Amino acid sequence: MKLHSVPPRPLHADTLLTRLADRALPIEQAILPHTDPPWREQVRQTGWQPDALGSYCDRCGAKVGPHELDDLGCSHCRGTRPPWNQIVRLAPYEEPMLDWIHAVKFTRWGTLGRQLGQALGGSLIEAGLDPSRTIITPMPTTWRRRIARGIDHAAEIAQGLAGGINAPMIRLLTRDHRPSQRAVAPSARKHNVAQAFHLKAPLNLRGWDLVVVDDVCTTGATLKAACRAARALHPDMLWAAVLAVSDDHARRARRADPALRRHRPTPEPHPDTP
Numbered sequence: 001m002k003l004h005s006v007p008p009r010p011l012h013a014d015t016l017l018t019r020l021a022d023r024a025l026p027i028e029q030a031i032l033p034h035t036d037p038p039w040r041e042q043v044r045q046t047g048w049q050p051d052a053l054g055s056y057c058d059r060c061g062a063k064v065g066p067h068e069l070d071d072l073g074c075s076h077c078r079g080t081r082p083p084w085n086q087i088v089r090l091a092p093y094e095e096p097m098l099d100w101i102h103a104v105k106f107t108r109w110g111t112l113g114r115q116l117g118q119a120l121g122g123s124l125i126e127a128g129l130d131p132s133r134t135i136i137t138p139m140p141t142t143w144r145r146r147i148a149r150g151i152d153h154a155a156e157i158a159q160g161l162a163g164g165i166n167a168p169m170i171r172l173l174t175r176d177h178r179p180s181q182r183a184v185a186p187s188a189r190k191h192n193v194a195q196a197f198h199l200k201a202p203l204n205l206r207g208w209d210l211v212v213v214d215d216v217c218t219t220g221a222t223l224k225a226a227c228r229a230a231r232a233l234h235p236d237m238l239w240a241a242v243l244a245v246s247d248d249h250a251r252r253a254r255r256a257d258p259a260l261r262r263h264r265p266t267p268e269p270h271p272d273t274p
């Protein structure tokens with residue numbers, strides 16, 4: 001019997017519903033961002049607050065419990081030397097921050113990126129940053145990725161941060177095109193970004209502090225590589241500032257909960273997108 005002559009099996013109601021749900025999912029993903037309430041309203045509804053200083057390690061950004069932190073860092077980073085002097089984060093990489101970051105990146109919601117950047121500026125000031133002697137620089141992206149995404153999300157965040165604390169934002173770094181960090185195994189990410197970052201100009205930032213801004217720090221490989229390149233500018237103090245750090249417990253929660261893994265890029269821009 002030829003394959004195409006096999007009569008189709010009658011569809012069971014459950015199967016039919018599953019198929020309909022599968023078809024509906026992309027539609028839902030495209031529509032959801034458009035129905036999201038404004039960020040400040042979401043903050044009010046969720047009761048979200050930025051992480052307090054001391055609730056995470058200021059050397060590696062990992063969440064720490066009471067008495068876990070000393071002058072040499074935490075159990076995640078003791079014995080290592082990060083290329084920055086201090087790292088500031090807003091939240092762990094889990095909901096609601098995970099949703100917000102995905103909305104900025106994948107629905108090109110620039111306004112949200114700038115609002116999150118502004119909040120990150122508040123945390124930097126609380127951590128002791130002096131905006132009068134500080135330059136903000138975004139994690140650079142390649143033109144290929146910027147065109148593919150339709151947004152330079154790190155620049156939106158950096159712009160909001162710089163505007164919020166009244167400091168200049170200058171693009172000081174460039175980046176070679178390499179495979180996306182998400183496409184390579186975590187163990188290969190350090191190698192993937194090694195030597196990928198370069199200075200736009202050989203400036204000397206003595207007398208200035210420099211803040212390198214990105215959305216997420218997962219393995220830290222990208223942020224470290226960018227900050228190593230930024231060190232050559234000789235700032236007095238080098239800060240790394242990220243919206244979220246992927247804590248071990250947040251990583252485990254994402255692996256365990258399929259609902260947190262369903263986020264996929266959607267080409268539909270947020271209505272705020274210029």
Ligand SMILES: [Zn+2]
Binds near residue numbers: 058061062073075
């Ligand atoms: Zn640490």
